[in-house]
Amino acid sequence: MNKEIRPAVNRITGRSAFLALLKDEGITHLFGNPGTTELPIMHALKEHPDLTYVMAMQESLVVAIADGFSRASGRLVACNVHVAPGLGNAMGSLYNAKFTGTPMILTAGQQEQGHGLMEPVLYDPLVRIAEPLVKWAVEVTRLEDLPRIVRRAAKVAMTPPTGPVFISLPGDILNSEAGLELGRATRIDTRVKPSDESLQALVQRILKAERPVIVVGDEIVKSDALNEAAAFAEALGCPAWQQTAPYGAHFLSESPCFMGALPRIQPQVREILAPHDLMIVLGGDPLRMSVYSEVDPLPAGLPMVQIGLVDWDLAKNYSAEIALKADVKETLRALIPALKTAGGAALDARAKGGIAALASKNWTAKRTRLVEQIETKKESSPIDPDWLTLQVVDAMPANAILVDEGLTASRYVSALRPHRDRYGYHGLASGGIGWGLPASVGVSIANPDRPVVCYSGDGSAMYSIQALWTAAHHKLSLTVVIVNNGGYRIIKQRLLAFHQDDHFVGMDFVDPPVDFSGLAKALGLEAIRITKADDLASTLKSAFARPGAKLIEVMVDGSVK
Numbered sequence: 001m002n003k004e005i006r007p008a009v010n011r012i013t014g015r016s017a018f019l020a021l022l023k024d025e026g027i028t029h030l031f032g033n034p035g036t037t038e039l040p041i042m043h044a045l046k047e048h049p050d051l052t053y054v055m056a057m058q059e060s061l062v063v064a065i066a067d068g069f070s071r072a073s074g075r076l077v078a079c080n081v082h083v084a085p086g087l088g089n090a091m092g093s094l095y096n097a098k099f100t101g102t103p104m105i106l107t108a109g110q111q112e113q114g115h116g117l118m119e120p121v122l123y124d125p126l127v128r129i130a131e132p133l134v135k136w137a138v139e140v141t142r143l144e145d146l147p148r149i150v151r152r153a154a155k156v157a158m159t160p161p162t163g164p165v166f167i168s169l170p171g172d173i174l175n176s177e178a179g180l181e182l183g184r185a186t187r188i189d190t191r192v193k194p195s196d197e198s199l200q201a202l203v204q205r206i207l208k209a210e211r212p213v214i215v216v217g218d219e220i221v222k223s224d225a226l227n228e229a230a231a232f233a234e235a236l237g238c239p240a241w242q243q244t245a246p247y248g249a250h251f252l253s254e255s256p257c258f259m260g261a262l263p264r265i266q267p268q269v270r271e272i273l274a275p276h277d278l279m280i281v282l283g284g285d286p287l288r289m290s291v292y293s294e295v296d297p298l299p300a301g302l303p304m305v306q307i308g309l310v311d312w313d314l315a316k317n318y319s320a321e322i323a324l325k326a327d328v329k330e331t332l333r334a335l336i337p338a339l340k341t342a343g344g345a346a347l348d349a350r351a352k353g354g355i356a357a358l359a360s361k362n363w364t365a366k367r368t369r370l371v372e373q374i375e376t377k378k379e380s381s382p383i384d385p386d387w388l389t390l391q392v393v394d395a396m397p398a399n400a401i402l403v404d405e406g407l408t409a410s411r412y413v414s415a416l417r418p419h420r421d422r423y424g425y426h427g428l429a430s431g432g433i434g435w436g437l438p439a440s441v442g443v444s445i446a447n448p449d450r451p452v453v454c455y456s457g458d459g460s461a462m463y464s465i466q467a468l469w470t471a472a473h474h475k476l477s478l479t480v481v482i483v484n485n486g487g488y489r490i491i492k493q494r495l496l497a498f499h500q501d502d503h504f505v506g507m508d509f510v511d512p513p514v515d516f517s518g519l520a521k522a523l524g525l526e527a528i529r530i531t532k533a534d535d536l537a538s539t540l541k542s543a544f545a546r547p548g549a550k551l552i553e554v555m556v557d558g559s560v561k
Contacts, residue, residue: 014143015044015174017182021150022105023051025185027078029445031066033059035082037109037122040174054445054474057466059086061438063093063106064464068442070102071248072401072423074222075446076158078105084124092432094133097164099430100218100247101310103157104164105150106130110139112172130166139168143176147183159188160309162222190309191223193330202322203338205305206236207347209278214240215262217284218429219308221248221422225329229282232332233257235339235347237354239362242414243284244269244297247429249419250284256355258363261414264290269297281306281320283328285313290431291498307331363415370415382557383533385409385483392455392481393417395540400451403443404428405436405460408490409483409556413455423447434463437480441467444476451544454480458514459488465519471549472524479543480525480551482516485558492560502560520551529553 012020018041022030029052034042045053056062059081066079081090087108097104110116111123130137136156140146153165194202206212214236220229230252233240239259242250246261262269266289273279279286279302287297298304298318305322306314314323324331340347359365377384389409393416396402402417404410404427419425426443428435440454461482471478487508495501520527530539530552543550 011177011179013044013175013177014146015040016047017146017180018150018169018174019044019048019051021147021182022078023048024182025150025154026076028052029054029069030078030080031056031062031069031442032080033057033062033082033086034080035086035109037083037111037171038080040171041080041109054470056438056441056470058464059089060093060434061464061467061470063090063097063104064435064438065442065445065467065470066104067093067097067100067102067435068403068426068439069446070104070442071100071426071439072443073446074423076103076105076154078107080107080109083109083111083122084126084129085122087126087129091129091133093435094130094164096430096432096435098133101162101222102164103162105153105157105167106134106164107167107169109174110168110170113141113170116170126168127166133164134166135163137166137168140170140173143173143178144180146173147180151183151186155186155188160190160222161312191327191330193334194324194326198322198324199331199334199338202305202324202335203342205322206278206280206339207343211276212236212238212278212280213273213276214238214257214280214282215243215284215286216240216250216282217243217286217308217313218248218250219283219310219328220250223283223327223329224422225283225332226252226419226422228329228332228336230255230257232336234355235336235351237351239358241272243286243288245285245288245429246414247427249422249425251419253363253418253420256362256364257358259358259361260363260366262287264288266293266295266297270295270299273297273302274299276302278302279304281308282332283308283310285316287317291494367416370412374412378533380533380557382555383530383536385485385556386412387533388483388536388554388556389413389455390416391536391540392453395537395544396453397451397544400453400544401425401443401447403436403440403452403454405433405457406455406483407433407457407460408493409457409485410455433460435460437461437464438467438470440478440480441471441474441476444471444478445474448477450477452476452478453544454478456480456482457489458482458484458486458509458516461516462514466523468520468523468525468549468551476549477547478549480520481540482551482553483556484514484516484553485556486510486513487558489558489560496560516553517551520553524549526550527553529555531555
């Protein structure tokens with residue numbers, strides 16, 4: 001009997017194989033903060049000069065920068081942190097990545113197998129730490145398994161519902177050498193649409209509704225369905241709202257059907273939805289709230305139909321008459337012509353009437369009224385934060401990308417700046433502050449030809465201020481605008497609103513004050529401080545137009561209103 005002849009494979013170290021595998025999976029940048037257990041990877045980088053290493057000065061920043069890179073490009077990212085404490089530092093940012101479904105391979109160096117049994121300094125079982133926040137977690141125990149593990153990790157991370165995965169890399173695995181077959185990358189095509197029967201059932205259910213409303217989520221971005229979602233709303237002539245956590249460009253703002261973002265206040269959402277007889281949810285968790293209320297945001301008896309690939313979000317909190325696990329873009333491409341055919345002239349007439357009725361209250365009309373309202377504050381001293389937001393929006397170049405973590409100061413950002421492309425806006429999704437500044441670094445690295453503006457509160461910025469060094473080091477076209485109101489204003493507002501208490505303990509940065517422009521200069525950035533409203537427009541426009549990393553600190557009114 002003839003034996004099977006397998007092709008010869010080259011001998012390669014685990015560390016070099018790991019980097020080669022990442023590159024073959026499409027990785028161009030490795031984000032990290034090196035420690036002793038990561039030295040094998042650092043050693044192997046000289047064999048892979050085409051892989052750019054991006055260093056951040058703390059592991060939470062490493063993951064947030066990688067998160068920003070992926071959210072601004074839709075690509076798989078890889079980042080490497082330092083054993084148990086490094087993974088612990090990264091957990092807050094990993095929570096953000098889990099919430100946004102960021103396709104990420106997170107790795108950590110681990111003590112050599114056998115040595116870990118002795119519980120040396122920095123050791124802990126890493127897989128158990130990571131498991132709650134990732135789609136899959138594994139430790140490599142044989143060098144021969146490394147290619148299969150990396151290939152599987154990339155496939156799992158990139159398959160909807162996308163999300164982070166974790167690999168623990170023991171030092172002996174990285175330093176060993178063997179003949180390895182590296183295999184090839186696999187991507188699962190999930191751009192599926194419903195069956196003809198399901199599609200027709202959905203068409204008939206939508207046409208049955210007299211007053212439908214659309215609520216859209218982040219799968220609009222992931223599916224690249226902005227144009228299709230707008231066309232769908234216009235075909236029905238019905239209002240479209242962003243989900244209650246509007247952290248991306250989830251709808252084309254200037255569409256005549258767009259109304260804005262639903263608030264995270266249950267009674268207000270209930271009032272908005274009450275006039276409608278069908279809620280159509282496209283790719284998201286539509287009514288995710290923040291603070292508890294006895295009022296349910298969904299009006300009693302309001303039926304729902306839902307489309308999306310994230311099956312956990314389908315009918316998660318509210319039953320759906322029809323729930324289709326399908327790609328939003330592909331479904332809308334089939335649904336729109338089917339609706340028009342079935343609805344005929346009656347649907348066309350209803351759509352035109354609906355659009356006309358929305359003209360005085362859609363996003364564009366609301367923006368006009370809001371600008372008039374904010375303009376009355378331009379003479380305020382200290383600078384009014386809403387006036388600052390308007391000046392930032394007006395000064396930004398048309399092709400700029402905005403990363404938003406202004407919290408109280410940026411309450412009107414999505415009402416003032418139109419979404420025109422899927423990667424033009426990125427906001428805080430999970431609620432865990434400190435994400436915005438490092439994320440903007442990753443966004444800028446992913447988009448070197450577009451200016452990036454980070455709009456951040458002072459409290460958020462202090463969670464991750466070291467990210468400025470990475471921005472300066474890579475000479476990014478990034479402008480960070482710090483809204484300095486001298487404390488945690490959002491917590492003051494909520495203490496006053498929920499407890500009628502204005503005794504603000506631990507919520508001020510006034511003794512001593514934080515000098516953000518001084519911090520920025522120390523970390524290598526050009527820095528400007530603005531205290532007068534008259535200086536805003538010219539300073540912002542000049543900064544946004546110039547290359548290089550810079551910070552503008554704006555002193556604003558910190559009073560609680």
